[in-house]
Amino acid sequence: MTKKRKLTIAVSGLNAVDSPGPGVAVIRALREAESFDVRIIGIAYESLEPGIFMHNLVDKTYQFPYPSAGVDAILERLEYIHSIEKLDVFIPNFDSELYPFIKLEDTLKEMGIHMFLPTMEQFEERHKVNLNEFGEKYGINVPKSKAIHDLGAIYSISSEFTYPVLVKGKYYDAAVAYNMEQVKTHFNKISAKWGYPIIIQEFVHGTEFNVTGLGDGFGNTIAAVPMRKQYITDKGKAWGGISISDKRMLELTDKFLSQTKWRGGFELELMKNKENEFYLLEINPRMPAWIYLAVGVGQNIPEALVKLALGEKVEPFTSYKVGKMFVRYAWDMIVDMEEFQIISTRGEL
Template sequence: MNSPKKITIAVTGLNATDSPGPGVAVIRALREGFDHIRIIGLSYEALEPGLYLHDLVDKTYQIPYPSAGANTLLERITYIHQQEELGVLIPNFDAELYNFIRISSELLKLGIATFLPTHRQLEDRDKLNLDEFGRKHDLKVPESLVIHKEAGLKKAAEQLDYPIVVKGRYYDAYIAQNEHEASKAFQRLNAKWGLPVIIQKFIKGTEINIAALGDGKGGTISIVPMRKLTITDKGKAWAGITLEDESLLQLARHFSEVTHWRGGFELEVMKDPGGDLYIMEVNPRFPAWIYLTAAAGQNQPAALAKMAMGEEVAPFDTYAVGKMFIRYAWDHVTDVSEFQQISAFGEL
């Protein structure tokens, strides 16, 4: 009897640091979801920890930064495909999605499947457009203003009142209690991510994250809500627990229904003391804690890979409530020759 064909899946986001990318968690879930699988890591830097986790990643290739453009990315992925015969590709960073969406039709011609949102969907939920997005789809979002100069902080603070949340174009956010803290946050974010910077009204409440998978037709395949138990100084979850709350499930279903979202997404939600749910951000990919969905009984990365390959995946209807994750640091030891190889040849 012939053994089942091994599927090869490429995954980005291997930077498992204190502000981790989703890649390593996605890979863990994929390995649990498929009996015969080969994982190809796609990295941007030679010191992304996932490069060296050989029990998870079979081989790694460096790919060009998003600023290099879609054509350069396609050339590199084509080369990798010639070596590895990729079946599915799962990008996991916000900043890289535009290029991957742009080349997705070319990738499909090569035989590489993806399951991604459209450019329009990506743009509509952007932090810069979140206010309008909320009004359009009847979703509660905090009032926010986009500023291009530090001088705009004063006017924004007058309109929103302190404390305010100062957010970067792509990542990072700081709560500012006064003008000095707001100015400091603006300068940090401008230096790291550039302009514009988003100023958002502070909402007091319980911070909840929802990982979900949309089918692209208005339906939701999987929804797992999680409350953060411990966060880092960057606001990243270091521990969390799955919740039972129908209002959170309804919110994710409504989001999928009105947007027809295709692929994984995360809703960062604040539940105020009155029970109202405010969407603080919509992340257009799996979160770094996505392995918790697999542990709770809804393996979202594996489901996405199957949908990308054209399989019918029935919506999950249950998950384990009270399932916790606790992130930890682990010193992985490798040899400098591996670092030299990926740095010199772009492959490991």
């Protein structure tokens, strides 16, 4: 057997908790990559992110400034980490990291750190505030949405929508409202936390499906795996899911990729209504926490993403195993306080 090359890859989203970040799943996929070996650098924001303490997966972890600290602070920390670790690839896994990292992509490339992210235009366009325009532009069914900025605009909702409606925050949070009073309550609650606008969205009844995949930036589908959630936690996260073979979902994914020329990993949240029509509810501009299912069915998306980031040619995956399930579980690690102390005071472990 020839010796595989070794890549140093930084991965964030180590919060493998009940509403998990994708980092740990991505790392598992990278460890199983056939085309390279890895040294994994964990990027953590808080000192209790479980991935920090998973030494069989993560070689070294650095604490990192929040995106809200600004591009300069992020770059400063990154330069420090890079001076020690000589990173080949950086995979940011939080939505909120994407804006600064897309801005930094060229700078990082000059430093020798490769990423494979959507363009700023793609990132902005798929934002839920812009979902209506997105659907129109690319001919994809989306639930009717309206962004509202003040309570006064709520009164027109009854004439434009039928209840129930979804009340969504700009970045996170969503609640179902069955009447105007409830819209008001959710509007106040969500806007207090995430600011304006608030998005009112048609509630599509039906079954939820998800697709994860990878676009090469030229409109080609490199990977796509559809999944149906089997068990959903009270936070709305899949705790179990199964790979399925729905041609129309794959067609929709191909259409999304060929139309937008999406670059990078993604997750599409879809709803199938009683008439068997698919609606695109949301586009997550990164790999999902259940990405390891894709590996399990034969499409190692993180590995392919790393190769694309390095500018290598990747053959598209053409098949996957249908009917494979993932069942998530919780695992209590035993951690010495010493380790917690080190990451808390030195910001490295």
